[in-house]
Amino acid sequence: MKLITAIIKPSKLDDVRQALSSLGVQGMTVTEVKGFGRQKGHTELYRGAEYVVDFLPKTRIEVAVASDMAERAIETILQSARTGKIGDGKIFVYDLEQVVRIRTSETGTNAL
Amino acid sequence: MTPGKSTRLFIASLLLAASPLALAAETPTLNTANTAWLLTSSVLVLFMTIPGLALFYGGLVRAKNVLSILMQCFAITCMVSIVWVLFAYSLAFGDGGANNAWIGGMAKALMAGIGVDTLKGDIPETVFAMFQMTFAIITPALVVGAFAERMKFSSMMLFSLLWLLVVYVPVCHWVWGDGWLQKMGVMDFAGGTVVHINAGVAALVAALVLGRRKGFPETAMPPHNLTMTVIGACMLWVGWFGFNAGSALAANGTAGMTMLVTHIGAAAGSLTWMFCEWIRFGKPSVLGIVTGMVAGLGTITPASGFVGPLGALVIGVTAGLVCFLATNYMKRTLHVDDSLDVFPVHGVGGVIGTLLTGVFAATTLGGVGFAEGVTMGKQVTTQITGILVTAAWCGIVTFILLKLIDVTLGLRVTVEQETEGLDTVLHNETGYNL
Numbered sequence A: 001m002k003l004i005t006a007i008i009k010p011s012k013l014d015d016v017r018q019a020l021s022s023l024g025v026q027g028m029t030v031t032e033v034k035g036f037g038r039q040k041g042h043t044e045l046y047r048g049a050e051y052v053v054d055f056l057p058k059t060r061i062e063v064a065v066a067s068d069m070a071e072r073a074i075e076t077i078l079q080s081a082r083t084g085k086i087g088d089g090k091i092f093v094y095d096l097e098q099v100v101r102i103r104t105s106e107t108g109t110n111a112l
Numbered sequence B: 001m002t003p004g005k006s007t008r009l010f011i012a013s014l015l016l017a018a019s020p021l022a023l024a025a026e027t028p029t030l031n032t033a034n035t036a037w038l039l040t041s042s043v044l045v046l047f048m049t050i051p052g053l054a055l056f057y058g059g060l061v062r063a064k065n066v067l068s069i070l071m072q073c074f075a076i077t078c079m080v081s082i083v084w085v086l087f088a089y090s091l092a093f094g095d096g097g098a099n100n101a102w103i104g105g106m107a108k109a110l111m112a113g114i115g116v117d118t119l120k121g122d123i124p125e126t127v128f129a130m131f132q133m134t135f136a137i138i139t140p141a142l143v144v145g146a147f148a149e150r151m152k153f154s155s156m157m158l159f160s161l162l163w164l165l166v167v168y169v170p171v172c173h174w175v176w177g178d179g180w181l182q183k184m185g186v187m188d189f190a191g192g193t194v195v196h197i198n199a200g201v202a203a204l205v206a207a208l209v210l211g212r213r214k215g216f217p218e219t220a221m222p223p224h225n226l227t228m229t230v231i232g233a234c235m236l237w238v239g240w241f242g243f244n245a246g247s248a249l250a251a252n253g254t255a256g257m258t259m260l261v262t263h264i265g266a267a268a269g270s271l272t273w274m275f276c277e278w279i280r281f282g283k284p285s286v287l288g289i290v291t292g293m294v295a296g297l298g299t300i301t302p303a304s305g306f307v308g309p310l311g312a313l314v315i316g317v318t319a320g321l322v323c324f325l326a327t328n329y330m331k332r333t334l335h336v337d338d339s340l341d342v343f344p345v346h347g348v349g350g351v352i353g354t355l356l357t358g359v360f361a362a363t364t365l366g367g368v369g370f371a372e373g374v375t376m377g378k379q380v381t382t383q384i385t386g387i388l389v390t391a392a393w394c395g396i397v398t399f400i401l402l403k404l405i406d407v408t409l410g411l412r413v414t415v416e417q418e419t420e421g422l423d424t425v426l427h428n429e430t431g432y433n434l
Helices: A010-023 A067-081 B003-018 B032-060 B063-093 B125-146 B153-176 B180-184 B192-210 B226-248 B253-281 B286-300 B309-334 B342-360 B376-408 B415-420 B422-427
Strands: A002-008 A029-035 A042-046 A049-053 A056-065 A089-095
Touching: A002 A010, A002 A067, A010 A056, A010 A067, A056 A067, A067 A089, B032 B063, B032 B125, B032 B226, B032 B286, B063 B125, B063 B153, B063 B422, B125 B153, B125 B192, B125 B342, B153 B180, B153 B192, B153 B376, B153 B422, B180 B376, B192 B286, B192 B342, B192 B376, B226 B253, B226 B286, B253 B286, B253 B309, B286 B309, B286 B342, B309 B342, B342 B376, B415 B422
Parallel strands: none
Antiparallel strands: A002 A056, A002 A089, A029 A056, A042 A049
């Protein structure tokens, strides 16, 4: 199994969720986060005073999938989250050792 | 009012009740229309401070200090109200006898002699005292913006109290209470000197004496809630009609024209600031347009009952441009941490407005004209005298007051407390528990 963590533009969240649902992904966790990459921050101006805002708002989604589905899930996120402009985000993929559904104690892919 | 006078008034009103026309010619009678407008205006001006100014300022500070600003505005409102009734009203508007050029007397302390039937002109004196009270409330509340996010609450209260008594009350008496500046002919319809120059200069001195906030100007200190600021600004705009048009002390043509020119000043100041930012920085900002509004309103204030629509337009545009430049100069070049820009907006605006009153009051420029025998040059000289006297008195006395409080109570919270935020440190509360 794989855990896919993607940092995306907040405005692309709905597209990504829909695309992953169509693929058959059963669930995901979404967090509002802040950070910067090559896009860096931006400056804000208040009555002439300039402030550099280092951390931009981003959305982090976490999806756990069976290993054979990981490539398709990654491709789906790529397609649905991409705008082609700087700041589209990144995808991190981890090996996932175990998954347990709390209600039933099911484990592994059954718990996904 | 002396006991003799009130007895006469009582008898007069009895006679009046019996024979409505008998004494009407010689006894000042209550004008209900004027009274209604002044009752309304008092409410509008109070609404400018709480919640208008409180929200305007509250949104501009960081989230950890929002309550401290709301608290300061609220507490000043309460304290000034009590002191005003105790004796400040009497000192500002009472008869000072031989010293009346400088300060009023104590005859009206505790509102002595002011009853249901006591008149000031043709409105009840209670209403006049309430209306003027709301001006005395907002002026020290405006100063709060200069020392936001770092001053001790106790020192702020003591400073506001003393400042009201030794800066606001005398200047108010000089300009509006039959004092020497009024006799000299200074034209200040609704508070260019008394309110805006006073607040602006006090703010500048306070910002310099207290020093910058920790981290200014390197650290980002953006407004935490501009939505709140815009709401507060809109309340200020509406309340300002009471402030200026109420200063006509009547529901008449002067009040009507005052309301119109006040509105023009606000709109012209807003648009000018917006375009200045658009040209200078590439984008028109929300904070910019509402700041231009305050600048336009502060600047039209002294002129509002004396100028026509064209004068108001010029004054509004000048306010937007000059206050914009002043704000940028103070922040970007001088690095003075007048945290919410009270001096460049109110102080500079008050100076421009008071000065231009001497120009645009001319009948040739659509104004009401000068006193008999007074030329524009002479009026402008008088206006400059009023500006300099107010700025000098306010600057010197504010400096002394702050230094005295600094060596006794201390002005600032500690660096750690400043970092933690005044809301938890001084008030044991937080503005947002989300």
